[in-house]
Structure formats: structure tokens, C-alpha cells
Amino acid sequence: MDQLKTDLKRLLVEHLNLQHINPADIADDQPIFGEGLGLDSIDALEIIVMLQQHYGVRLTKAENGPQVLHSVNTMADYITANRK
Secondary structure, eight states, X not given: OHHHHHHHHHHHHHHTTXXXXXXXXXXXXXXXXXXXXXXXXXXXXXXXXXXXXXXXXXXXXXXGHHHHTSSHHHHHHHHHHHOO
């Protein structure tokens, strides 16, 4: 699980071009949107595509998005539970 979280942080920085952020500086429970990393709805779409491409998981219900994409912890939990 720790490796998955490390990989997620690296992918977030790479895919969203967060050059001002070091993946190691992202806390596992830090909110990704709003006061956390400050990401927006466009970034959410990119993260959904990233999760599908790299981990084969789909976010099938839009209403689950805020829960799943809340933090690195919640994304890792979703990947672990839904990976094919």
C-alpha cells in the first residue's frame, strides 16, 4: 500500500504538471482539492483518466468522485478495492 501511495503522488505531480510540488511533500491524508493541493474540476477529470490508464479502475458513479478523489489515501483504497 505504501508503494501505491508513493506512485500515486508521483503520478499526480507528473500528470497535472505540479512542478512546484515534490511528491514526498504530499501527505497521504491531505485534501487534493480546495485548501489541499488547490486542484479544480479539470484536474479531477485528468485524475480519473490517470487512474483508469495506470490502474484499470473506473469511477462509475459521479457522486462517488468527491469521496474517492479526496486524498491519496482514499484513491489508494479505491484502487485496492476495484483493481482488475
